[in-house]
Amino acid sequence: MRVPNGRRARILSALAVTLVLPLAGGQAATAVASPVHAAPVQAAPLRAQADAGATVSAVDWITDRRVAVWVNSPSMGVPIQVQLLLARDWNKNPQATFPSVWMLDGMRATDTENGWTAETDAESWFADKNVNVVLPVGGQSSFYTDWAEQNNGRNYKWETFLTKELPPILERDWRSNQTRAVAGLSMGGTAAMTLSARNPGFFRFAGSFSGILSTTTLGMPQAIGYAMQDAGGFDAGAMWGVPSSELWAQHDPYVLAEKLKGMSLYVSSGSGTAGPYDQQSDIPGISTNYAGMGLEILSRLTSQTFATKLNKLGIPASINYRPSGTHSWQYWQFELRQAWPQIATALGVEVDKPACSVGGNIGGTASANGWLGDCLTSEYDVAGGRAQDFRFGRIFSSDGGTHVVAGAIGGAYAANGGPAGALGMPLSGELGTPDGRGRYNSFRSGMVYWTPQTGAHAVRGAILDEWARQGYEGGPLGYPLRDEVQTPNKPGAVQGFEIGAMYFSPDTGTHAVMGKIMEKYGQLGWENGALGFAKTNEVPVRDGGRFTEFQGGNIYWSPATGAWSILNGQIFDAWKSVGYENGRLGYVTSDQFDIPGGVQQNFQNGFVTVRDGVVQIVP
Template identity: 95%
Template sequence: MLSALAVSLVLPLAGGLTATAIAAPAQAAPVQTAPVRTQIADAGATVSAVDWITDRRVAVWVNSPSMGIPIQVQILLARDWNKTPQATFPSVWMLDGMRATDTENGWTAETDAESWFADKNVNVILPVGGQSSFYSDWAEQNNGVNYKWETFLMKELPPILERDWRSNDTRAVAGLSMGGTAAMTLSARNPGFFKFAGSFSGILSTTTLGMPQAIGYAMQDAGGFDAGAMWGVPSSELWAQHDPYVLAEKLKGMSLYVSSGSGTAGEFDQQSDIPGISTNYAGMGLEILSRLTSQTFATKLNKLGIPASINYRPSGTHSWAYWQFELKQAWPQIATALGVDVDKPACSVGGNIGGTASANGWLGDCLTSEYDVAGGRAQDFRFGRVFTSDSGTFPVAGAVGGAYAGNGGPAGALGMPLSGELGTPDGRGRYNSFRNGMIYWTPQTGAHAVRGAILDEWARQGYEGGPLGYPLRDEVQTPSKPGAVQGFEIGAMYFSPDTGTHAVMGKIMEKYGQTGWENGALGFAKTNEVTVRDGGRFTEFQGGNIYWSPATGAWSILNGQIFDAWKSVG
């Protein structure tokens, strides 16, 4: 059905409507002063977890009071994040499309945004999830979710970004398709929050004849959502309150960018047998709707005397390659609105760092000059960092670089690096050595630091080749008693000042967990596993032992008269 609709819509455009649209684009918007806004109050959101994916890309899980679940937000940190640790940065919020997933924002999954933004001095905010949500507060729960995205983005998230992630209140927002619609509606509904709003193939008139039905069809196709649960029946006031066309006047004073293709096949599309028609039939139809509503929206901006940059491409469907192109086209305007440099400043590479960078061309171009860090010097590159000290000069990058940053970098517990990234003997993992520990990575376990007494014992047992395998978690302090624990593939390593460091593994670990871990009657481990008769094993703890055998399974025996009697008979 949608394919036939797409073909019927695209043929008139191929016949000449496109040329008319391109002939009279609106002029670029000068930067104007946005309305003054009051400081955002803390809305009670908390952070449940942080995962450093690289040294400048993090995933933050925010407990949303309004939605009642943790929401993942990924952040691409500003170019000078490491070099100027006291600085705050403007932010660019990048909104996803109708088929947003709960694992990763489409801008990093489908485009080169991560590497492209690396030399931009802004924090890039990437909400994850919100399929078919239009980033709005829904009237009703639907399809097992309670969407309150506007509340989350406008009230709950900003205090966390400002407090924990050095983001200031100078912001831009841009999005594709659904995200382009939301970029305009959120800006209009929250005056002064953003200085720039960009729509790439957005639906910018949601209440005109047939549009609520088209949106409803798209939402059903993308996740089985009911448009009525979002804003009620099409005639309800909620639909008008989320229509960029209706809200256009509230965008005065902002820097605006609107773009769309024509729906005809372009350079990034696969041509069908029909001239001008791509094989992406659904993408053609959606892009035509975007073009028509974008034109209507731009015409209203013009009547209201609101300047905007309008880019009507002569071809192109509703697809990521074009949105990546439009982001790069819009960047000079975004940068000007935020008051940051369009281009990265000049930097040079020399000395010890220069030699290491030349030998590791995968690092890419330099992003900063050299700068001081605890114990030495560092310089940032597009795909990693290089550190130099009296121990040598080494690159640290990727997931290992993320774990290093998450552990405080040179000023943290690990100190300066002692090696570049090396392969493990089994060919499965990678690692870097540091003055006070190591970071190990595999595709299955991620990157985790191992240090101190736990590293010493793990090394004695054979590192990743020993019984525990690779680290699965970072070291954490035990909650109620002095000590530490770190999870590995086959068990955990426990440390306490009174008992030292010992591994607890397999079925014995399962039984240990049933007894309450170190807070239970058994306390901390006093030995590693010991082999006994009949293929059995046991681990001694402060308050008793856990025995396991293939025939009997795992059982705990506490210190006391029963254990003493059993021990006395062998």
């Protein structure tokens, strides 16, 4: 949870203390169960349901090993973003599948990015781990559960999404197998235990970092309800009903503890007092993170209660009670590192990366680009040459040279199939554009351009040739804004740029459509409308006007009249006969429209009608 300071935070802290005092006497630190660093748990996997019906609506490669996937969730009725950090050997072993670690967010989860990448160094830290990391995005105050009712504009069905809808996509598209671990902080720690208990065999490891692990004991439903109101205005009653309802017990890790038998478990919390990552207040031992103090006290109390029950049930777990520390990200980042050896053992992967060395042409390039960090793999073969992965990018070597591809450009390269894809091997490292605004890499069959405003996109083939002829990013179109896509109903391709789009078809070649002419073209159905594909780029005409010729007609624009289409046919021929825009009619001022018995089109100085095949020019 990302908790604010202030009066409400102080109230929550006071509430935590009042809850602790009457209960702490019977739930002391004797709740420590035995640490676990045993062999992997061989629980039978819960097979993903292939008929869940979820589909993928979009994929965005952020880097070559970080991907955002938008999944259409049938249960929630909206696209849900899930980000993936791909396994260390993802590129080196393209046929391999990998275990996964699911990292759950806290109460104040945003719809933009999972807190584990936004608030910690998890992306770079996981880079040398041979697991796919699954990062659900969103779910503020949800506890990653299926809610009884819709609330605050949300239809939360997170348990269904995570355990039924998402797994088939991860297994089919992202080379994830059914060996899974789950860990989370605060709300996510609660959910890690609850989801594991409610779905036996789905996860082999569950880790709670400052989770609330007893949700139905005296005062806890009220504390949870208060926190949910504070984090987004959510009603806990919409989640599980009134505190006495069976749904609360069905989602309480303490009540469900027996169902965790056979799992590898990790539980941690601080004490709530100021620790090494806290800012001290004027009161000794008290940090300025008042809400974080109160929430961590609640976590410690419920974690002890939970651990005591595990101990009585004979369920081993690693328990880490820190002597200090509040409810904040620096401690959870620390706990992830502490838990990793146990996670790796449960998943059957190595704790540390295998030794790798750097030499030859790749070694020289690596030495010149120290920001790439340490090597993650040895060299390996790729289509057209060799490659090696580093913590912050990749190096490729071929007869076209040895070059670095990294960051967002690396993501666009991966999205296009990497060395075996449409772009082929790199011919340059990352270079700056003349205007100082963007960056690019050259490849055998194209280029990838990036700016902070547009992201990274490949440009290739006939579209690249025409864009280059017009001056690349310095020409009228600016930088690419979209990837090239095939036109849906006719042979051809289109790519969006800042100021318009470049269209290609086998019959018309490659041409730019821009500005207000582009806007009008879209209103008329793009290439699927009566105009078809562009046959020219924009052509300047009198009084600052411009036009683009299409298969089925033209679109004219001028500062005085705006943009209008004129289709091939009798009206166009009549306008041509009197000198186009230079003649007595002037510029077009409307699209063609129906009139009784025929059609009409208006111009600056008159109109043209066609009735029963008879053309009339009216000045």
